[in-house]
Amino acid sequence: MSLIGHAASRGSLRKYRVLAAKGFIQNLQYTASHLVNSVASAIFGVLGVYFWLNVTPVDGFADYAPLTVVHYITINQAFVWFTQFGFQVHKRIRDAVRSGNIATELMRPIDFYTYRLAAEYGSMVYGLLFRGIPVALMLSSLGFYIPKHPATWGWTLLALLLGAYIAVTNMYMVGLTAFWTTEIRTAYWVMSSMSLGLGGVAFPLEVLPDRLYPIARWSPFACLNYNPARIYLELSGPELVLPGLVWGITVTVIAQALTKAARRKLEVQGG
Numbered sequence: 001m002s003l004i005g006h007a008a009s010r011g012s013l014r015k016y017r018v019l020a021a022k023g024f025i026q027n028l029q030y031t032a033s034h035l036v037n038s039v040a041s042a043i044f045g046v047l048g049v050y051f052w053l054n055v056t057p058v059d060g061f062a063d064y065a066p067l068t069v070v071h072y073i074t075i076n077q078a079f080v081w082f083t084q085f086g087f088q089v090h091k092r093i094r095d096a097v098r099s100g101n102i103a104t105e106l107m108r109p110i111d112f113y114t115y116r117l118a119a120e121y122g123s124m125v126y127g128l129l130f131r132g133i134p135v136a137l138m139l140s141s142l143g144f145y146i147p148k149h150p151a152t153w154g155w156t157l158l159a160l161l162l163g164a165y166i167a168v169t170n171m172y173m174v175g176l177t178a179f180w181t182t183e184i185r186t187a188y189w190v191m192s193s194m195s196l197g198l199g200g201v202a203f204p205l206e207v208l209p210d211r212l213y214p215i216a217r218w219s220p221f222a223c224l225n226y227n228p229a230r231i232y233l234e235l236s237g238p239e240l241v242l243p244g245l246v247w248g249i250t251v252t253v254i255a256q257a258l259t260k261a262a263r264r265k266l267e268v269q270g271g
Contacts, residue, residue: 038134038135041081041131045074049073052073056069061207062204063206068235070142075233076200076229079128079163080225081128081131082124082127082128084199086120086132089116090174090175090188091175094175112259113255121164147234148234152232155231155241156232159223159244162241162248163223163225163228165248167195169248170195170251171188176262194219197221198215198219200229220247220250222243223248227240
């Protein structure tokens, strides 16, 4: 039985690897247009760097000297393509619901939630490699931090993986709202605004008002960019991985519950 279980487990992992690979390969068709977008993203990054250089006090604020702020902005221009901009799961679920293909997808002998996430991870890796890193290289002349301790790279990667998992799960749940609404744009813009505003993409969360900072700091959105950037810049240690683990488990439970509710709604409607 153990051998059978082991073979089944390997087969399941192979399915997810194939799905992720397909998501990666699909994006290769648009590499040229993505590079153009990367140039535009780099321009916005330059504008952001000079804006914060002009408003940052000479002696800095919190843990951030002016050069540290530059490092924060430049590294997040790379990270954001992995944790926020590299996936379209919400649109794919919405389109499947509208076309009726969602009934077929839910009948497949694979968990719908993990199936959708695996397909997105290939796109997210592509976003980091072909969009995030080129943008970071374009901005490197303005200032780019290289961690002094080798372990920092590993903790940063773990924090990024958790942040990306939380982000794609959040958008997965936005997509599930298509089971109950005719349009998901409102849910998308609310989630996107909170992810960008409270995630610390364009600025350190310390610039937020005193009442808003602790809310943002301990929200799941801080795990997307703020926590990985703090670890990478060696302003914080691996303890910032823990919130990502906690929120990762939390959003998984919520997403699975919503998936079951969506499945029940489809079945009740005769799907």
